[in-house]
Amino acid sequence: MTDPVADWHRLAATTVLLDGFHALKHALRFGAEVPVAVTADRTAALALADELAPDVRDVLAALLTEVPHGTYSSLVPRPHPTAVAALAVRPSRESHLARLARTPRATPVVVLDNPRNLGNTGAVIRLAAGFGATGVVTTGTVDPWHPTVVRGGAGLHFATAVERLEVSGLPSGPLFALDPEGDDIRGVKLPDDAVLAFGSERTGLSPELRARADHLLSLPMRPQVSSYNLATSVAMTLYHWSAGSGAPL
Numbered sequence: 001m002t003d004p005v006a007d008w009h010r011l012a013a014t015t016v017l018l019d020g021f022h023a024l025k026h027a028l029r030f031g032a033e034v035p036v037a038v039t040a041d042r043t044a045a046l047a048l049a050d051e052l053a054p055d056v057r058d059v060l061a062a063l064l065t066e067v068p069h070g071t072y073s074s075l076v077p078r079p080h081p082t083a084v085a086a087l088a089v090r091p092s093r094e095s096h097l098a099r100l101a102r103t104p105r106a107t108p109v110v111v112l113d114n115p116r117n118l119g120n121t122g123a124v125i126r127l128a129a130g131f132g133a134t135g136v137v138t139t140g141t142v143d144p145w146h147p148t149v150v151r152g153g154a155g156l157h158f159a160t161a162v163e164r165l166e167v168s169g170l171p172s173g174p175l176f177a178l179d180p181e182g183d184d185i186r187g188v189k190l191p192d193d194a195v196l197a198f199g200s201e202r203t204g205l206s207p208e209l210r211a212r213a214d215h216l217l218s219l220p221m222r223p224q225v226s227s228y229n230l231a232t233s234v235a236m237t238l239y240h241w242s243a244g245s246g247a248p249l
């Protein structure tokens with residue numbers, strides 16, 4: 001019989017925290033390898049699975065070990081209302097780079113150019129997962145697998161290829177950079193192999209990204225408004241792509 005708390009302490013530094021039932025549910029659905037999962041209330045967790053995730057109920061039942069609430073709380077930064085937590089193996093960079101490089105590409109890659117807000121990056125990964133995007137690439141210093149980003153992504157990092165790259169190493173494909181000064185996006189059909197790039201919350205698109213861009217596109221916005229939030233800009237752009245393509249959703 002293995003000790004889940006000992007396993008947790010052995011693995012925590014090299015794995016990804018899945019914080020809460022929904023993060024664990026999503027990660028399992030998209031093939032994450034989960035070596036340890038704990039809950040302070042196994043009956044409640046499995047009742048949630050019956051209600052919301054019957055597709056992964058049996059896997060959850062086999063994985064989840066009940067521990068006292070105090071033990072559960074000691075393993076996470078702050079307790080989640082569902083009192084569920086798990087550790088997942090981070091997919092290899094090589095596997096992601098291979099997915100990002102594969103052509104022809106059926107769905108876009110989203111690029112966040114030096115994003116600063118970890119919650120925004122998580123929200124974008126959730127959007128990319130929802131729209132079936134090939135991946136989310138970040139440039140700059142933020143690790144897109146930072147625990148706060150993973151929390152914001154609701155376990156959906158496993159549904160798309162999430163990596164950090166240099167601008168010079170971005171995947172091939174026509175690069176559409178979003179900027180309030182660009183041409184109106186409503187007149188453009190975005191191709192399925194598009195690379196869709198968005199600027200930093202503070203400073204917008206970097207000179208390197210602008211130099212690599214094939215097209216500069218704007219989202220409709222009244223003149224008195226300076227810009228939209230980064231994640232909402234990604235949402236509008238992915239929606240525009242999906243509305244104009246035969247995306248496999």
Ligand SMILES: C[S@@+](CC[C@H](N)C(=O)[O-])C[C@H]1O[C@@H](n2cnc3c(N)ncnc32)[C@H](O)[C@@H]1O
Nearest residue numbers: 178179180198199202203204218219227228233
């Ligand atoms: C919060 S905005 C950046 C604002 C920043 N102060 C600037 O100078 O651009 C973050 C990113 O969202 C995208 N974005 C926001 N509003 C947009 C709009 N109206 N049209 C196109 N892209 C927009 C752009 O990619 C922008 O770089």
